[in-house]
Amino acid sequence: MAASRDTGAGRSGGTARAVTRTLSDDPLGGTVRRTVLPSGLRVLTEAIPAMRSVSFGIWVAVGSRDETGPQAGAAHFLEHLLFKGTHKRNALEISSQIEAVGGETNAFTTKEYTCYYARVLDEDLPLAIDVMCDLVADSLLEPADVETERGVILEEIAMHDDEPGDEVHDLFARAVYGDHPLGRLISGTEETVTPMTRRQIQSFYRRRYTAPQIVIAAAGNLDHATVVKLVRQAVRGTPLDSDPATPAPHREATPAVRTRLATTVVEPKETEQAHVILGCPGIDRIDERRFALGVLNNVLGGGMSSRLFQEIREQRGLAYSVYSYASQYADSGLFAVYAGCAPGKVDEVLALTRAELARVAAEGLTEAEVARGKGMSKGSFVLGLEDTGSRMSRLAKGELLYGDLMPVDELLRRVDEVTVEDVNVLAAELLSRPMSLAVVGPFGAGDFAV
Numbered sequence: 001m002a003a004s005r006d007t008g009a010g011r012s013g014g015t016a017r018a019v020t021r022t023l024s025d026d027p028l029g030g031t032v033r034r035t036v037l038p039s040g041l042r043v044l045t046e047a048i049p050a051m052r053s054v055s056f057g058i059w060v061a062v063g064s065r066d067e068t069g070p071q072a073g074a075a076h077f078l079e080h081l082l083f084k085g086t087h088k089r090n091a092l093e094i095s096s097q098i099e100a101v102g103g104e105t106n107a108f109t110t111k112e113y114t115c116y117y118a119r120v121l122d123e124d125l126p127l128a129i130d131v132m133c134d135l136v137a138d139s140l141l142e143p144a145d146v147e148t149e150r151g152v153i154l155e156e157i158a159m160h161d162d163e164p165g166d167e168v169h170d171l172f173a174r175a176v177y178g179d180h181p182l183g184r185l186i187s188g189t190e191e192t193v194t195p196m197t198r199r200q201i202q203s204f205y206r207r208r209y210t211a212p213q214i215v216i217a218a219a220g221n222l223d224h225a226t227v228v229k230l231v232r233q234a235v236r237g238t239p240l241d242s243d244p245a246t247p248a249p250h251r252e253a254t255p256a257v258r259t260r261l262a263t264t265v266v267e268p269k270e271t272e273q274a275h276v277i278l279g280c281p282g283i284d285r286i287d288e289r290r291f292a293l294g295v296l297n298n299v300l301g302g303g304m305s306s307r308l309f310q311e312i313r314e315q316r317g318l319a320y321s322v323y324s325y326a327s328q329y330a331d332s333g334l335f336a337v338y339a340g341c342a343p344g345k346v347d348e349v350l351a352l353t354r355a356e357l358a359r360v361a362a363e364g365l366t367e368a369e370v371a372r373g374k375g376m377s378k379g380s381f382v383l384g385l386e387d388t389g390s391r392m393s394r395l396a397k398g399e400l401l402y403g404d405l406m407p408v409d410e411l412l413r414r415v416d417e418v419t420v421e422d423v424n425v426l427a428a429e430l431l432s433r434p435m436s437l438a439v440v441g442p443f444g445a446g447d448f449a450v
Helices: 074-083 091-099 124-136 145-160 162-176 198-208 223-233 289-302 309-316 343-363 365-383 390-400 408-416 420-430
Strands: 006-008 016-025 031-035 042-047 055-058 104-109 114-121 215-218 262-268 275-282 317-330 333-341 436-441
Touching: 016 223, 031 223, 042 091, 042 223, 055 124, 055 390, 074 104, 074 114, 074 145, 074 198, 091 104, 091 124, 114 124, 114 390, 124 215, 124 223, 145 162, 145 198, 145 223, 162 262, 162 275, 162 333, 162 436, 215 390, 262 408, 289 309, 289 317, 289 333, 289 343, 289 365, 289 408, 289 420, 309 317, 309 343, 317 343, 343 420, 343 436, 365 408, 365 420
Parallel strands: 042 215, 262 436
Antiparallel strands: 006 016, 016 031, 031 042, 055 114, 055 215, 104 114, 275 333, 275 436, 317 333
16 A cells, blocks of 8 residues: 655754554454554554544563563663653653543553553543653653562562462573573562662663564554654653654564473472472464464363363363463464462372373374364454553554564464365474473472473
């Protein structure tokens, strides 16, 4: 389609041009448009007139894997600090201005990106844009706030240590990735957060939070040109109102992350329930087999009708929670099975899990199972688009993680094209890989073998 253009002034002076194009006019959604500002900042919107709300998010292509060892936890630390005050607003004003109109704000840090978002009534979108752009672009990072949030984060780390069901996932990542940043805690540790200085966080902020690394996404009852105009006004005069630049490319898939040999790691804790994860390295997020992996995961442990749930919980009553999952990054991935059960039942649960994985690797899935797994993939995806928050996230992730937004119809078609052979070839390869085991519970390191 022909590109339309929006004009405005940038920091470098003169007339700067922002290039806009329509990405899709989806019958299952609204019109999606993308504007690249001269600074390299990208703005994507999906206009859904039937909604009365708007979700607005600022996504930064920086996560915990971008930290050095001594910096571990810096991205998460920064996420906390950006809500503490800017040149225009203090911490109370940041939260109260959005809450006063019934809106909500929050943020989260992952291993590959950080997101700051707000959800408001459509008429309050200008306020949300101004507040969120202000806190991301122009935070003060006052020394007193650094010390306050350090205490908060240390409490968060301690709380996480008291949640063995969460801790075991981090233990498993460390078992597979070792000292690689993908194996580290997103929050950092007490040893890295305690000595972290304001100067280190400030340096991380200004080096990483640049316009080419940022995607702004909004979905709901909105007008694209108005959103672009409001964003440009909100960042004017801030570090994000920078000289002309090209948007940063999405994170590349090479070189592949080196993983550790299969191992067993145990965190001894006197818990009432044992938490175990059995799994292996998987595939990266742009691997063409990701659609087949979604189907395989659904059938193995993706719901109440899955093989593992039926065998371990429904038929034998050995665990309350049991499921499989796949995590995918730019250059790596994980596939794993989690179960929480009484300590005395761990051996039986692991034996049944191993047997089921081996059975699927050797015999594959049936045609009926693959059809059910495909239906689950399509249904969960479409049902997940029922709110503005998920639609906003879809825009940002498409741009930030893939460099493209796959239309809904195209994604559904890709799932439909998955064959029984596709799934079974992948299962034979993936589920035959040596498995690592992570355990949190009342055990010793020598109680398990891979």
